[in-house]
Amino acid sequence: MLEDQDEQQFYPNKEIRKEEIQWRRWVDDWLVHLISPNVYRTPGEALESFDYIVREGKFGVVEGFFAKYVGAAAMFFVSKRLKSRHNLHEDVRQDLYKAVDQWMAAVGKHRPFMGGNVPNLADLAVYGVLRVMEDLEAFGDMMANTKIKPWYQRMEENVQKGSRLSNNLLPGESH
Numbered sequence: 771m772l773e774d775q776d777e778q779q780f781y782p783n784k785e786i787r788k789e790e791i792q793w794r795r796w797v798d799d800w801l802v803h804l805i806s807p808n809v810y811r812t813p814g815e816a817l818e819s820f821d822y823i824v825r826e827g828k829f830g831v832v833e834g835f836f837a838k839y840v841g842a843a844a845m846f847f848v849s850k851r852l853k854s855r856h857n858l859h860e861d862v863r864q865d866l867y868k869a870v871d872q873w874m875a876a877v878g879k880h881r882p883f884m885g886g887n888v889p890n891l892a893d894l895a896v897y898g899v900l901r902v903m904e905d906l907e908a909f910g911d912m913m914a915n916t917k918i919k920p921w922y923q924r925m926e927e928n929v930q931k932g933s934r935l936s937n938n939l940l941p942g943e944s945h
């Protein structure tokens with residue numbers, strides 16, 4: 771929990787905090803459920819996703835083969851069930867595009883982040899969910915067909931800047 775003085779710094783009024791909480795819930799209740807149906811939408815996209823998983827993971831040749839092909843097939847069918855469970859459109863990309871454009875409308879044109887000049891926890895939650903799709907077809911499609919690219923690039927810069935700051939700390943130091 772935040773101390774009272776810290777809370778005033780991050781949430782100068784109750785509306786700002788309420789907005790952040792609302793969008794963090796939206797991420798958990800809606801946005802996260804759009805990822806699997808989009809990255810495993812077709813057999814080819816499912817294979818692409820598992821190829822990445824196997825390439826980045828520590829799999830032997832046999833384990834990697836089974837993980838890629840059996841995992842991709844399983845997730846392709848799971849994604850169809852998820853599409854039905856969450857009442858998504860036949861073309862699940864449309865749900866993804868609508869969601870990220872809804873997010874961008876909420877951020878608005880007059881502030882770089884939901885948190886204003888710096889990202890808040892809602893910004894980080896959206897970024898974290900969308901980041902799992904990087905290097906996949908769904909991510910490229912989302913960037914090309916929505917208004918999220920400038921916000922996403924600003925988030926990426928801020929996260930990298932924060933990471934560099936953390937990496938430059940001496941042992942035992944903290945922010």
